[in-house]
Amino acid sequence: MADTDVKPPKSTTKQVLGWVGMLVDIGLPWIAFTVVYAFSDHDLKLALIVAISAAAVVGIIRLIQRKPIANVIGGFIGVGISAFTASRTGQAEDVFLPGIILNASFFTLYAVTLITRYPLFGLLYGAITQTWLAWRQDVELNRALTRVTMVFAAQVGIRLAVMLPLYLTNSVSALGVAKIALGLPFYALTLWAAYAVLRGSMSEDKWDEVKENFTHLLKGTQPTPPAPAEDKKADEPAREN
Structure with a gap:
């Protein structure tokens, strides 16, 4: 009997994994900031440190995996500017x-x-x-x-x-x-x-x-x-x- 299992095309699977990877690269620092700020009794300094650290860790992992880091760099710069702004105003x-x-x-x-x-x-x-x-x-x-x-x-x-x-x-x-x-x-x-x-x-x-x-x-x-x-x-x- 013929095999009726349908497998997703490799290109489609690769695209989905690529979008997931981009979501992690760009979104993880913001997720980290939101979670830490909410559960640390609104400790802004700690939340900023964790967010920047998360961006750095993602960058290191991508370098070890020898994958493109353009999204990581963009996300890191964005988080860095945002962290600097908040640290200056205290809000x-x-x-x-x-x-x-x-x-x-x-x-x-x-x-x-x-x-x-x-x-x-x-x-x-x-x-x-x-x-x-x-x-x-x-x-x-x-x-x-x-x-x-x-x-x-x-x-x-x-x-x-x-x-x-x-x-x-x-x-x-x-x-x-x-x-x-x-x-x-x-x-x-x-x-x-x-x-x-x-x-x-x-x-x-x-x-x-x-x-x-x-x-x-x-x-x-x-x-x-x-x-x-x-x-x-x-x-x-x-x-x-």
Whole structure:
């Protein structure tokens, strides 16, 4: 009898493990801070020490495993800035202040580019593909880039709407939970929504034309430049005389 067990594709399993690893790299220091602060009778100094130590331990483990540490470095810098801010003010809620300011800055940037009809993702798309402002002449592409910019504006807007009231009411534990929930898991949901909006904003032909560029745009990578004309000719089979 044929084996009917279905195994998940290796690539899918690898992606899931990668997301889990990123969640640990970035989220563990914040989890450590929230737990220690809650169960140490609000000892800010101890919570900050544990959070920074957790980030350092994750970095060491990744180095031993010879895995990329870009996320660890980014998370460590973020925790370090937040810890410095809170240690200077003596207020635990100020651990989350740099993140709130960063989200407010992004929201302002998205809003300005949308109001001026030069959406941020349009400018990024033009820069990555080196087509610059050509997307503004393409109705479908212009609409798609505007909508995806709205998606990311909504992302930071939701973060602000949740975290700013908690910050103003000194709800440190709730801020910790919100920081974790609105971090990588929420960003993954935003990426899914962005792709859904992009796909729904374009025809099949247009999607096939630009989807690879969108993938590079959302990942922050550079598309492979087209082969020079000389190389293309060299690849063509020699014609008979």
